[in-house]
Amino acid sequence: MKIHEYQGKEILRTFGVPVPRGIPAFTVQEAVEAAQKLGGPVWVVKAQIHAGGRGKGGGVKVAKTIEDVKRIAGEILGMQLVTHQTGPEGQKVRRLYIEDGADIQQEYYLSAVTDRATQKVAFIASSEGGMDIEEVAHATPEKNITVM
Numbered sequence: 039m040k041i042h043e044y045q046g047k048e049i050l051r052t053f054g055v056p057v058p059r060g061i062p063a064f065t066v067q068e069a070v071e072a073a074q075k076l077g078g079p080v081w082v083v084k085a086q087i088h089a090g091g092r093g094k095g096g097g098v099k100v101a102k103t104i105e106d107v108k109r110i111a112g113e114i115l116g117m118q119l120v121t122h123q124t125g126p127e128g129q130k131v132r133r134l135y136i137e138d139g140a141d142i143q144q145e146y147y148l149s150a151v152t153d154r155a156t157q158k159v160a161f162i163a164s165s166e167g168g169m170d171i172e173e174v175a176h177a178t179p180e181k182n183i184t185v186m
Contacts, residue, residue: 092119147162
């Protein structure tokens with residue numbers, strides 16, 4: 039099953055996990071309205087595709103004004119976002135997630151994936167979350183914990 043970031047965050051929120059507030063948007067106007075509803079002063083405009091590496095591919099950008107939100111949403115919606123997980127054909131961005139900006143002090147990584155070899159769910163956690171999790175996992179595997 040593939041879910042978008044905003045859907046995963048809604049599930050986490052349902053179970054009491056603190057996550058930043060955000061609103062999905064399917065048009066530039068909806069993105070602007072979402073930012074206005076959230077209030078300011080900073081928002082993150084995030085492409086919603088089923089692939090990682092969105093930030094490095096230009097699909098995650100910080101907006102400091104409503105005009106920034108409008109401009110960035112217009113740039114990202116409809117773009118063919120190419121990441122290391124999409125292949126060269128990329129994926130078309132059809133929805134955005136407008137999220138409260140945050141002053142990030144520390145990021146963690148947590149995922150639940152199906153281990154095809156054992157057909158069990160594997161939970162992977164790392165104290166080195168962020169955009170380069172694949173590189174961190176390869177370079178410093180001791181910083182990752184996997185539990186099945």
